[in-house]
Amino acid sequence: MSRVTGWPHAFCHRFGVMTAGKWSSCIRRVRIALDMNIKYQYRDFSIELPAEHLFPSFQEKHKLYDRFLPHLCKYLAPGSTILDVGANCGYSLAAMYNSNKRLVFVCVEPDNVFVEFLRANARRIREGDREASITIIDSLVGKQIQSASLEGSGGTRRAVVSERAGCKSSKSVDDILAQCKCASVTLLKSDVDGFDYDVIDSAELLLDSCAPMIFFECQFDQASQKAGYERTISSLAAKGYIKWIIFDNYGEVVLRTNDMGAMGQLCDYLWRQNIGRSTRTIWYYDVLAATAKDGALVDKVIDDYIAEDVGAP
DSSP states (O other): OEEEOSHHHHHHHHHHHHTTTTTHHHHHHHHHHTTOOEEEEOSSOEEEEOTTOOHHHHHHHOTTTTOHHHHHHTTSOTTOEEEEESOTTSHHHHHHHHHOTTOEEEEEOOOHHHHHHHHHHHHHHHHHOTTOEEEEEOOEEOSSOOEEEEEOOTTOOEEEEOOSTTOEEEEOHHHHHHHHTOOOOSEEEEOOSSOHHHHHHTOHHHHHHTOOEEEEEEOOSSHHHHHHHHHHHHHHHHTTEEEEEEEOTTSOEEEEEOOHHHHHHHHHHHHHHHTTSSOOOOSOEEEEEEEGGGHHHHHHHHHHHHHSOOOOO
16 A cells, blocks of 8 residues: 655545545645655555655556556566666566565666656665665667657656757667666566557567567557557567457456457557547557467466456555
8 A cells, every 4th residue: 555754644645545536636736735755665665756646546546557567577587687668766666576576677767757766766675675686777768769858747757759959868678788788588568658669679689589578558649659559569470479468558458369450459449539539448558468488477477367366565
C-alpha cells in the first residue's frame, strides 16, 4: 500500500481512504499545492514519487495495474539483466526488485525530474541491500528519433520530436548496452508513450544476439506511430518472435496468440477509437513478445498470472 510523509500527509491519506475515490482528486490537489511527495511502501524498503504522480491511485483502483512485470521477475534466474527503458521514477524497478532481488537492472530515463527520483529510489534500495545491482542512465532512447523535448503531467512524460536547443539527444539501446558493458539481456522493457517501436528498432544487435523477451507499451495518437508499431511487430516476427501476449491498459490478459493478423486487428480496433469512430473502451495495450526459446517460460508465467490472485506489494 502507499502512504505519504509528514504531518499533513497522514491526514491526506486517511481522509482519502475514508472517502474512497470520491475526493481523490481534491486530495491530490492538496498534495501538489503543499509539494508533498508520496511514499510508497514495500516489505523492506520504500520509494518516493512526486506529489502529482498517479501510480499509487491507479494501483489502488485497478487490481492488476502494473502487476505483471513483478510477477514475471519471480521466474527469472538470478543474475538475469533487465533493461528498463522509460524507467520513470522507479516504481517498476522497485516492484521488480521486490519480487526478485538478485536481478541486474539497467534503468534509462530522460526526464530531469523523474531521473532524480529514480536515482534517489535506487539509493533507498541499496541502503538496505548492498548487493542490489542497479545502473541509472539519463538518456532518451531511439533510432529514428534523434532529439525530442518531454511533455506531460500526472507522472507520465511523452517525447515531442524537436531539434530546438535544450532538447534531449537519443542513444540506441545497443549504444547504451555497450556503455554499460552489458553482454546479455533477458528482458527489454519499454514504456515511452508512443515511441516504443523506435526503442525496439534501436536494439538491432541485442535482438540478433540475445533475442530477449520484450515487454512494451503499444500506444499511438498518430497514424505514423501506428505504422511504426506495425512495422516493428512485423520485423520482430521475422526475427522469430512467435509468442505474443496482449494486456489491456489495466493489466489483464486480452489475448495469447502467434497470429500477426490478430495483432493487426487489435491495432485497428484501437485506432478506430482514436479517430472517434467508436466509444472508448481501451487506451493502449501492453505487449509481451518472446521467441521459441522462452516459449515454455512465458506459458508458465501467463498461466500462473491468470490463475493466481495477484495482490498488493
